[in-house]
Amino acid sequence: MLPRPACQTRPPERAPAQYAVGVDDLWTLVRFGHVLGVTLWLGGMIVMGAVVVPVARAAGDRALITRAARRFGALGGVAWVLILVTGFGLIDNRGLSVADLPDSEYGQRVLAKLVLMIAMGVIVALHAAWQGPRVSRAQEAGDEESARRWQILGAVFDSALLLGSLVALWLAVSLVP
Numbered sequence: 383m384l385p386r387p388a389c390q391t392r393p394p395e396r397a398p399a400q401y402a403v404g405v406d407d408l409w410t411l412v413r414f415g416h417v418l419g420v421t422l423w424l425g426g427m428i429v430m431g432a433v434v435v436p437v438a439r440a441a442g443d444r445a446l447i448t449r450a451a452r453r454f455g456a457l458g459g460v461a462w463v464l465i466l467v468t469g470f471g472l473i474d475n476r477g478l479s480v481a482d483l484p485d486s487e488y489g490q491r492v493l494a495k496l497v498l499m500i501a502m503g504v505i506v507a508l509h510a511a512w513q514g515p516r517v518s519r520a521q522e523a524g525d526e527e528s529a530r531r532w533q534i535l536g537a538v539f540d541s542a543l544l545l546g547s548l549v550a551l552w553l554a555v556s557l558v559p
């Protein structure tokens with residue numbers, strides 16, 4: 383087997399004693415919560431885009447898309463909070479604070495994930511409170527052209543969310559050798 387290259391993104395070393403079983407169990411739970419949040423956030427997004435929306439469109443049932451999007455919106459909100467809260471916990475578990483993050487490559491990658499997560503939260507809020515209702519309003523008014531324009535903006539938001547989540551996942555899996 384080839385020797386592993388030195389890792390540039392390694393977190394600060396911790397003494398083995400800090401991995402005592404009880405503490406390890408608690409942090410395993412926090413990490414579990416973090417990864418569970420990620421599966422809900424990213425998995426839900428993929429299922430919506432690749433399964434729910436095409437199936438509802440093929441059935442000509444637009445109301446189903448709205449209902450599913452509302453339901454996933456609630457789940458996605460929980461996932462967003464879970465990822466952030468457990469993410470801060472994991473930063474603390476590495477013996478770091480948010481202020482330390484710019485000082486190492488490891489921290490810079492975690493900081494990039496944090497910035498992405500906040501930016502994605504802003505996009506979701508715009509999607510739910512501004513763009514989405516404009517589509518419904520234009521459709522109710524029978525203004526198909528403007529509904530289409532708002533839908534295109536929605537597709538741009540969805541693409542940005544998927545891309546942002548994939549970049550965050552890439553950054554995450556590069557953190558630990």
Ligand code: HEM
Nearest residue numbers: 393420466469470472473495496499547550551554557558
């Ligand atoms: C969609 C956004 C995110 C994704 C996809 C993501 C994904 C992940 C994954 C899969 C891991 C486990 C890596 C491993 O143990 O091999 C992880 C760990 C971690 N995440 Fe995230 N995460 C996201 C957002 C965040 C945010 C916002 C923060 C900070 C508030 C954060 C901080 C951390 C930390 C500190 C670790 C521990 C890394 C280590 O063990 O040193 N993550 N993340």
